[in-house]
Amino acid sequence: MISLLSNCTSGGCGAKIGPGELSKVLSVLPAFSDPKLLVGFDASDDAAVYQIDADTAIVSTVDFFSPMVNDSRLFGRIAAANALSDVYAMGGTPLFALNLVCYPEHMELEALGEILSGGAEKIQEAGAVLCGGHSIYDKETKYGLAVTGRLDPKRIWRNNTPVPGDQLILTKPLGVGIVMAALRGEMADEQAVQAALSSMQRLNKYAAEKMHSFPISACTDITGFGLLAHAREMAGDTTSLLLYPSELPYISQAYAYAGDYLLTAAAQRNRNYMQGFVEFGDTTFALQELMLDPQTSGGLFLSVPKPYAQELLSAIQEVEPQAAIVGEVLLAQDLPILLR
Amino acid sequence: MTQVDALGLACPIPVIRAKKALEALGEEGGVVVVLVDSDISRQNLQKMATGLGYQSEYMQKENGVIEVTIVAGGGCAVVSQTTEDGSGLVVAIGRDTMGEGSPELGHILIKGFIYALQELVPPPTHVLFFNSGSHLTSSDSNSLEDLRALEAAGTVILTCGTCTNYYEITEKLGVGEIANMYGIVTAMAGAKRLINI
Missing domain, CATH: 3.90.650.10 (PurM-like C-terminal domain)
Structure with missing residues (x-):
């Protein structure tokens, strides 16, 4: 059996760039403004929200990481559940998803098929559709999704609006x-x-x-x-x-x-x-x-x-x-x- | 002495190996030296050592190697001059320059001041860094060598974590420990003499 973990330095969300380091990097980017961008990256929220009309906004997010488990299908399911989560956290419903894949050239493609199948299971369970993706060779396996969902712009669950007494x-x-x-x-x-x-x-x-x-x-x-x-x-x-x-x-x-x-x-x-x-x-x-x-x-x-x-x-x-x-x-x- | 080579290994493996080596020492205790190549691993090792009631210290070696020494039981202890009958001197440095006037001169003066501090016998029990002073313990500070010498002489070097977060240099801490305001106040309150810069 191939080992997904063998050539990974760290897996899962533990591999995220630290919050302090990340904000330093982001601070050099220009601040984009568009009245229809209801939630942008300056808000450090879970996903971006863009208004289409009075009743409809789209929520967009991307997430991928390297394996934290050895089982390919399991890794696919976890990575997809993790990517879909940001849409749910904003109060949205996932509509469609795109695969993001990095995979070592020397590894058997069968395991990649398992990863993608695991991801597809979760996309189906979410009631969304898989509609494409992008794959490249890389030293380390990485997998995730770009997910687009819909949401009522009057009912966005922001991450920083709790009310005293809640x-x-x-x-x-x-x-x-x-x-x-x-x-x-x-x-x-x-x-x-x-x-x-x-x-x-x-x-x-x-x-x-x-x-x-x-x-x-x-x-x-x-x-x-x-x-x-x-x-x-x-x-x-x-x-x-x-x-x-x-x-x-x-x-x-x-x-x-x-x-x-x-x-x-x-x-x-x-x-x-x-x-x-x-x-x-x-x-x-x-x-x-x-x-x-x-x-x-x-x-x-x-x-x-x-x-x-x-x-x-x-x-x-x-x-x-x-x-x-x-x-x-x-x-x-x-x-x-x-x-x- | 047991040496544990944990170079290139990610947490929790260095901590697990160190803990096993410490357990293998048995009742009489002893010294375990762990080699790691990440400061976060060093922090996790020292967190474990402190939690288990062991003394620990570390030295930055060449090529990014950090040597963490953990001393367990048996009456041997890391030699520390930070005792009740030490100097009782606490130095609080809240800026990265010394005195009013030219900032350029101020930087030269503060470097000279820290250099002179490590010549003191006995050394200060604590040197505290906060606000722009927290740049002085950062990995690109030109006082790092002097501060490490102070630390080796037993001085506890603390840098305010709120400050390193504010300046976004927490990950770059080059010497001593991060402390919260409680730790800083405790050190000041325990001082026999306090120098404020």
């Missing part, structure tokens, strides 16, 4: 990065690996569908930057997010793995990035690591007015049983993120 819901368990690190260290148990793989393949479609019946204030999906970086982004300048570390859902073995220092480089980069924005106080080391853990195809993290929170949570739990209320929104305090 409650925060996280739909998927944390710890995917830690479990995959434990797997690389050959210290993960089968059940934990299965939980992580199942979570990464699961479309955020189902949780998002439940959310459409509720007035969502803000929403994003958790990526390689980890929960805390996304929480900080959501807090913006006008609010602070109070998180309840003891309520966070996580893959149960990940807590012990974090305590055993099965840690990723990305989590440490995330920790450095969060300096000065959060005080961990007496939060256990393992919970700190879970909050910094890079997620591949992570869950939705959303802010909803408190009167709706419990009902929305119950609805989401029908499709994401580990979903939980993990915090609340306050007026801006000394720090953007508080833990209690």
Whole structure:
């Protein structure tokens, strides 16, 4: 069997360029302005939104990475679920997708077929159509999608518009990065690996569908930057997010793995990035690591007015049983993120 | 002493190998030296060492190699002069120049000041960097060598993380540790004498 991982330096969302480094690069680009561009990259949101007419906007996003698992079809499914996620996180519905492929010249094409089939399965499940793509030779395998969806311009779920008094819901368990690190260290148990793989393949479609019946204030999906970086982004300048570390859902073995220092480089980069924005106080080391853990195809993290929170949570739990209320929104305090 | 060569290996492998080597030392403890080539791996190793109650220090070698020394139990410890009966001197540097006037001269003066600091016996217990001072601990600072000498002499070098984030130089930290305001305040509050630059 060929090894997808053998020539990869790092896989999944853990391979993302750090948030600090990235913003430095982006700052040299000109600011484009077009009144129809409702959400652009200056907003650091999950996807771009462009208005077509009063009732229709298109949402556009692209995502690809190198393998974090050895199974080709599984990698295809995870990469596609991850790429589609940004459309769901904006409140949109995927319409069509294009494949993005980098593949080593010396590797058998059969495995590439498996990757693309895995991706196609997820595109079908999303109710979208695959309509083309682009493939090049490269030293390292990479796969992902460019996805276009539609959305009502009056109902965009931005990532930085929570309202003080709202409650925060996280739909998927944390710890995917830690479990995959434990797997690389050959210290993960089968059940934990299965939980992580199942979570990464699961479309955020189902949780998002439940959310459409509720007035969502803000929403994003958790990526390689980890929960805390996304929480900080959501807090913006006008609010602070109070998180309840003891309520966070996580893959149960990940807590012990974090305590055993099965840690990723990305989590440490995330920790450095969060300096000065959060005080961990007496939060256990393992919970700190879970909050910094890079997620591949992570869950939705959303802010909803408190009167709706419990009902929305119950609805989401029908499709994401580990979903939980993990915090609340306050007026801006000394720090953007508080833990209690 | 056990040496662990983790060059070219991505996390969590360096930490796993170091931890196994430490466990193999058994009750009597000992020293594990780990070679890594990424500063993030170095940070993860030291995070593990601190969490397990071991002392650790590191040295930047040639060709990007970082040597992390972890000392476990058995009464041996990394020799550190940062003790209660040390100098008690804390130096807080909140700018990358010294004095008012020409910035060019100010840069020369601050470099000279840091050079002179490492001649002090006993050395300062802490040197703290914040605001534009945080450029001085960055990898392109021309005071790096002097600061590393200070660190080797036992001085704790802390740079404000909010500041390195603001100037976007967190990834470029060349010496010492990132600290939050709590760490900075604790160091200042524990000072017998405090010099503010």
